[in-house]
Amino acid sequence: MLRGPIWFAAGFAVMLSAGWLVFPRALYQKSSQPIQFSHRTHAEKAGMKCEDCHSLRADGAFTGIPQVDKCAGCHAAPVGSTADEKLLVDRYVTPNREIPWKVYARQPDNAWFPHAYHVKLAKLACEQCHGGHGKTDSLRAYESNRVSGYSRDFWGASLQPATARTGLKMSQCEHCHDEKGVVTGCIDCHK
Amino acid sequence: MTLDRRDLMKFTGGGVFGALLTPLPWKLLDDTANWSQNWSWTPKTPRGESRVKYSACTMCPAGCGVKAECVGDRAVAIEGAAAHPVSRGVLCPAGLNAHTAAWHPRRLHNPPAAAIADLSKRIAGGAKYAILDLGPERALSALYREAGAYLRMPDRQEATLNAVARLLGRPEGSLGIDLEHTKTLIAFGAPVMEGWAVPGRVAERWRSGELRLIQVETRQSRSALAAETWIPVEPGGESLVALRIARGEIKVDGPAVAIGAGGPEEEAVAALNLQLGAVGRTIVPRPAAPWKLAEAQDFMKTPDHSIDVLFVDSSRAYDPVPWPAIRRKLSASGVVVALSYRQDAITRHADYVLPVAAPFESLEDAGTPPCSTVPALAVAPALIDSPVVKQSGIDHLHAILGKSGAVADVLKQRAAAIHAAKKGSVVQFADGAATQVSEIASADDLWKKLAEGACWMGEPSAEKLIVKQAAMPQPVIPPRDPQRPFTLLVHNSPDNSLPLMTKLYQESGLYAPTSLARVNPETAAQAGLKSGARAVIDTAYGSAWREVLVDPAVMPGVVEVSACAACSDIAEIATDGSSSDWRVAAANVRRA
Numbered sequence: 001m002l003r004g005p006i007w008f009a010a011g012f013a014v015m016l017s018a019g020w021l022v023f024p025r026a027l028y029q030k031s032s033q034p035i036q037f038s039h040r041t042h043a044e045k046a047g048m049k050c051e052d053c054h055s056l057r058a059d060g061a062f063t064g065i066p067q068v069d070k071c072a073g074c075h076a077a078p079v080g081s082t083a084d085e086k087l088l089v090d091r092y093v094t095p096n097r098e099i100p101w102k103v104y105a106r107q108p109d110n111a112w113f114p115h116a117y118h119v120k121l122a123k124l125a126c127e128q129c130h131g132g133h134g135k136t137d138s139l140r141a142y143e144s145n146r147v148s149g150y151s152r153d154f155w156g157a158s159l160q161p162a163t164a165r166t167g168l169k170m171s172q173c174e175h176c177h178d179e180k181g182v183v184t185g186c187i188d189c190h191k
Numbered sequence: 192m193t194l195d196r197r198d199l200m201k202f203t204g205g206g207v208f209g210a211l212l213t214p215l216p217w218k219l220l221d222d223t224a225n226w227s228q229n230w231s232w233t234p235k236t237p238r239g240e241s242r243v244k245y246s247a248c249t250m251c252p253a254g255c256g257v258k259a260e261c262v263g264d265r266a267v268a269i270e271g272a273a274a275h276p277v278s279r280g281v282l283c284p285a286g287l288n289a290h291t292a293a294w295h296p297r298r299l300h301n302p303p304a305a306a307i308a309d310l311s312k313r314i315a316g317g318a319k320y321a322i323l324d325l326g327p328e329r330a331l332s333a334l335y336r337e338a339g340a341y342l343r344m345p346d347r348q349e350a351t352l353n354a355v356a357r358l359l360g361r362p363e364g365s366l367g368i369d370l371e372h373t374k375t376l377i378a379f380g381a382p383v384m385e386g387w388a389v390p391g392r393v394a395e396r397w398r399s400g401e402l403r404l405i406q407v408e409t410r411q412s413r414s415a416l417a418a419e420t421w422i423p424v425e426p427g428g429e430s431l432v433a434l435r436i437a438r439g440e441i442k443v444d445g446p447a448v449a450i451g452a453g454g455p456e457e458e459a460v461a462a463l464n465l466q467l468g469a470v471g472r473t474i475v476p477r478p479a480a481p482w483k484l485a486e487a488q489d490f491m492k493t494p495d496h497s498i499d500v501l502f503v504d505s506s507r508a509y510d511p512v513p514w515p516a517i518r519r520k521l522s523a524s525g526v527v528v529a530l531s532y533r534q535d536a537i538t539r540h541a542d543y544v545l546p547v548a549a550p551f552e553s554l555e556d557a558g559t560p561p562c563s564t565v566p567a568l569a570v571a572p573a574l575i576d577s578p579v580v581k582q583s584g585i586d587h588l589h590a591i592l593g594k595s596g597a598v599a600d601v602l603k604q605r606a607a608a609i610h611a612a613k614k615g616s617v618v619q620f621a622d623g624a625a626t627q628v629s630e631i632a633s634a635d636d637l638w639k640k641l642a643e644g645a646c647w648m649g650e651p652s653a654e655k656l657i658v659k660q661a662a663m664p665q666p667v668i669p670p671r672d673p674q675r676p677f678t679l680l681v682h683n684s685p686d687n688s689l690p691l692m693t694k695l696y697q698e699s700g701l702y703a704p705t706s707l708a709r710v711n712p713e714t715a716a717q718a719g720l721k722s723g724a725r726a727v728i729d730t731a732y733g734s735a736w737r738e739v740l741v742d743p744a745v746m747p748g749v750v751e752v753s754a755c756a757a758c759s760d761i762a763e764i765a766t767d768g769s770s771s772d773w774r775v776a777a778a779n780v781r782r783a
Contacts (some may be wrong), residue, residue: 012209014206019212027218109235
């Protein structure tokens with residue numbers, strides 16, 4: 001008599017587990033960054049600030065991740081003896097080749113995020129969106145969505161509530177804009 | 192325990208139910224939508240370091256200042272340049288989409304190779320040719336003027352000012368509206384809040400509450416909704432309201448100015464301005480720009496059947512142009528050559544289509560904005576590094592006529608003329624810094640400033656207008672046609688088919704789709720129509736079909752349809768071509 005409910009419950013349990021435990025892991029492909037980088041070392045030992053590398057120009061444009069010539073300012077020759085330091089100098093700085101960083105916070109092509117408005121006008125701290133990234137000792141694996149190709153930080157952070165990773169979806173943009181009384185239309189962000 | 196078919200069904204059912212309580216189906220749906228953003232044929236914005244550049248929007252004559260975020264040399268996002276002294280950081284939805292025009296879904300690419308040779312042969316054989324410029328007052332227009340008989344359509348935005356100028360015996364284009372000192376703007380159908388004159392100029396005054404708007408209009412437009420007072424009128428009844436205002440039956444706080452929408456009401460609106468004391472107060476003289484132009488002719492006054500080859504530059508057309516008006520000017524063997532960057536109302540009928548550069552694909556300029564009190568010039572440098580089409584209309588025309596000339600040279604000559612006149616100032620969009628022309632060392636320096644993103648604003652006129660009086664014309668209500676008991680009301684809408692606009696207007700109701708005919712429930716019942724039905728609209732000049740939307744906001748007896756420069760088949764059945772006005776026509780509506 002219980003045979004029917006048992007099979008139903010079995011199917012229910014299998015898919016519930018698969019949906020919550022297997023699928024979120026299987027959906028993302030992990031890959032490592034081309035070289036390791038310590039924000040902490042640069043901040044604490046070299047005394048650098050976020051804006052020394054990630055700055056806003058006078059015209060309001062955001063410089064993003066610095067290009068290799070910025071690294072070359074200090075790393076023309078290896079500073080230290082780690083394998084990553086040697087890799088940085090040999091593979092990128094000396095031949096003046098850009099480092100193909102995988103950007104955790106890369107926006108989808110159809111969205112336009114002006115750092116100038118958020119940093120200068122709204123006076124948001126970097127940590128508010130990027131969490132403790134600026135204090136990390138190493139770069140975590142980059143996870144890209146196997147279906148959409150987007151970074152997990154944009155579209156998948158809330159998939160596993162257990163993880164402390166920060167992330168951003170449009171609903172979060174809207175929520176923050178609502179809280180701060182910023183009135184925006186579609187074409188303010190979608191260009 | 193063996194697994195039978197019934198168990199499998201229950202297992203599957205439980206699985207489906209369980210899956211619905213996980214992120215699996217919902218996340219996959221979300222990701223599939225995101226995946227569709229990255230199909231190989233979807234235009235992609237380049238990646239890399241971004242820089243800000245300044246330009247001017249050339250989608251319409253307003254020439255609003257543009258701040259563009261560029262990756263490499265390509266604009267990936269644009270917004271209004273806040274330091275522009277007239278547009279003040281405001282861009283209309285069409286302007287905000289201007290950088291996507293190069294990827295228009297109906298973009299024209301390669302000209303047929305035979306077209307240039309064929310047209311050269313016709314003209315060499317003595318064919319009478321003329322150029323109809325639907326985006327006049329550009330440097331390109333100056334080259335058109337030199338290339339042959341230069342024609343332009345009546346200016347709808349300055350129609351009232353030109354009607355006032357005629358009453359005063361002044362040349363057309365010699366008046367402007369001092370909006371900054373106007374307290375009440377009475378608009379007779381003019382789309383004041385939907386792209387009239389310079390949107391930022393109007394928006395700032397309206398937003399601050401310093402400008403009171405009275406909208407006299409048949410339909411509940413966005414301008415009517417934004418107005419302090421909306422006076423609904425039956426189609427053709429605008430002149431009656433003008434008469435009531437002139438008689439003091441409707442109170443108006445001065446200083447006021449009345450503007451029309453380029454229709455038959457203009458005579459009454461011009462006379463109303465004289466009655467309101469607007470002339471000399473809010474309607475003021477506008478000095479001419481310090482460069483000379485060849486004579487332009489009114490296209491509508493060109494003799495019928497007199498043109499063998501008509502070149503029509505519709506690439507920056509903002510208003511629909513009814514084909515019947517063009518057709519009647521052609522000789523028996525006459526041909527039309529469309530110069531456009533996308534398929535539009537002219538290319539649909541043209542014998543030859545020559546693709547031209549889209550906005551921001553080539554160096555352009557914006558001249559004096561409509562209704563401005565001072566002459567102006569803004570240079571619009573290209574913001575797209577790899578244009579699909581590099582040629583402008585004049586390049587094709589020069590190839591056909593064997594002539595030469597470049598837009599950059601005309602603009603440099605204009606910069607030299609401004610520098611020689613030593614009047615006005617140059618305002619840089621980057622920081623809003625204004626420099627008097629008299630303080631700029633050379634014409635080259637002035638050109639460099641303009642090319643980096645700046646506009647020149649001339650000085651206002653010190654001339655006092657000699658005010659004449661004109662009696663208010665008696666309103667004429669057009670008689671009803673028993674065969675066509677309804678009124679077709681066509682209104683202008685920006686081109687909704689720009690890539691980003693296509694999505695936005697459908698999701699936001701920003702602009703009425705040109706595929707819809709909106710009717711009142713009463714009208715729908717009378718004509719046997721319901722929402723979603725296909726209706727045929729018949730006028731004395733033709734038929735067109737539209738999908739019906741029953742909307743109580745529409746006046747009974749009226750069929751409201753929007754048209755744009757790219758889609759104006761409805762405007763074509765609203766006139767026989769003897770008039771450039773396509774807004775109102777007697778019509779019958781029936782179920783298809």
